[in-house]
Amino acid sequence: MVSTEPVIETTDNPSCVVCGSELPRQKKGRPRRYCNPACARRARQASPSNQASEGPSHTPAPGRRGAEARGQGVGIEQAPSDALDPPADAVEDFRTRYYANFASTPGQDPISTRRKLRYRLRHLLREVTTVNRCKGCGWEPIANGIAIKMGTKDGRNTAGFGGLETCGRIWLCPVCSAKIRVRRGDQIAEGVGRHIDGGGSAWFLTITLPHEKGDALKDSFDALTQAWRYVKTGRAYQDEKKWFGILGEIKAVEVTHGDNGWHPHAHILILTSRNLEFDEFCSWVARLDARWAKGLAKVGWSTGRPGIRLVLVPVEKGKGIAAYVAKVQEKGLGNEIARADMKDARPGNRTPFGILADFGNHALADDVELWWEYEQATAGRSAIRWSPGLWAKLMPDADDLSDEEIAAEDEGSAAIAYLAPWTWRRIRTIPGAEIAILEAVERSGWEGLLRVLIRYRVSAAGVYTPEEWATPNEVELEPL
Incomplete structure (x- = not known):
């Protein structure tokens, strides 16, 4: 049995994740993770995926980190080894039970395959979760x-x-998440379809922020939330609501993990009462991008590159959204917003459920620690949220059920x-x-x-x- 004790936070000063040197405490802004640029370069060059590709013969026992991993500068805080070490016989039992259970078999029905994977992941989740x-x-x-x-x-x-x-945990439970996101996707598609049928327009906005391996997920989430709050407050946003007829928004937050650490980002559907001319659209994009960059700077984060940190495209009914987004859709706009559990991360990145599956396959302590960090960072956060009053405008005849209520509904x-x-x-x-x-x-x-x-x-x-x-x-x- 793998220990499910979470990483214990201390009140000591933070240390460099590469060399271990003590770092000065910061009262505000982006937390430091490295003591100097040389350590930051070493962390960027290290790739956790290389460890997993070595095969089972090189896989460390669950809950134990080798000196090699520390030398490569893995970008997460290290837990005490005794907090993660299970008995030797429990390690072997765990590996025997879960090894190679989380890969799709070619030729199987995709719906059946996904359901099997979700149930296997939920069994594994019971063993490792702190919730x-x-x-x-x-x-x-x-x-x-x-x-x-x-x-x-x-x-x-x-x-x-x-x-x-x-449990109704949209972030954590593979089974409940799929059930909730299916319903949320259908609701979004229905609501936006009604809005466009009534003569309105919709715009698909993607916002992201620069990230490094040493960035804590909670800090990245906080920066994303606070910077977007800056975009929506003040006179500029109130002017845009009047000029463009903004009625509200539907926001979905997602996260992946790769060689450069955690990558939280948000997809936002903005609904307007009318379509926009090309010059209006260009002006709006420029205003949003400038405020987004300023919002990131306000919270002590790097502003990133124009054209990447913020992307806005129009939604066309019946055609999904713009081509670069439509290519990852299975059933349309609702799934693109809500079904983060169905998406595959870009090459070199993993979704949170992918991290959990990799832990089931390879039993790497790094993966379970990443999962625990994810559990702690998503606690109390909304994954999908409609702006106040928008549901009543678009779906007055439908019940706005909570995630827990949707998950508790009988499937048959x-x-x-x-x-x-x-x-x-x-x-x-x-x-x-x-x-x-x-x-x-x-x-x-x-x-x-x-x-x-x-x-x-x-x-x-x-x-x-x-x-x-x-x-x-x-x-x-x-x-x-």
Whole structure:
């Protein structure tokens, strides 16, 4: 079992992540990570991906960092080795269970493959997370019986479990995140479609900020948020609201990690009451870019390069957005904004769930520490947010559900079977049994469920039809 103790922060002065020299404390601005330019160059030249490419024979045990890693200047704070060291037999058990379980098999149905990956990642998340709510997601029953439900979506049978705890963590849980982001993407596509049908216009804005390997994710997130707040405050923004008819915005924040450290960025849909002439559009872009650069400077961050730090393109209904964005879409604008869990990072970068999967495959301590940093930095932050009053304007007939409410909704429309708690406790400990049950039910219903239980040597005594479950004295909640 891998220790799930988070990195402990101390009140000591920060030190250079390359050579360990003590750094002076700063009261404001971008926190320093290096003592001099030479250390900064060494950190930029070091590539954590090279360690992973060496193969299993060179992979360090989980929770232990070698002297080589310190010499390469890995850009995250180091945890005490005893806080991460599991027993030797636990290390081998963990590697045996998770190694090579997080790669897609060529030729498989992509929907089925993604779901299998999400469930495997959620099992791994329970072992490493510092968030207690995530440990019980999809694991602990909240009712006397666990329902197996089935419905139809987009012409496909879809099965799911009911009566289990859900965490609703859009940043952290692979299963809840996918469910929430699907709904958010549909909502965005519907709302923006209504707006454009009514004669309005939409603009797709991407903002980013320069980053280095030593930048802490929390500091980068704070800089992104505070600099954007500067763009939206003051007389300039109020003038733009009147000139261009700005009604509101939908903002989605994403993050990846690569050789240059954490890379948080935001996609923002800005809705206006009318279309803009070309000269108006150019003027607006220049004003936004200038304020964004000034906002970054205000929070002590580098301003970056024009044309990269801020990009604005028009949205055309039925055509997605501009070509450079449309190439990564699967179903359109809503997915581009909301479905960060479906996107692949650029070469050399990894998504947070990619980091978690790499830890499952290679058991590198660097990866689990990156995940813990991600957990701490995203705590309390919104991933997708509509500006105040915009939902009421665009979606007055729809309920604005919270992430937790969306995650707790049952996936299927009708129950085809119920599992007694003791039967569920047996199933959840068998690797792959949950997915096998859902896929069998989607193919063959009740008969498929029984065949899977026989294959996994699970007694059918704790499995009931809906009629049996509703009949008094027909159900045994615990084995005899």
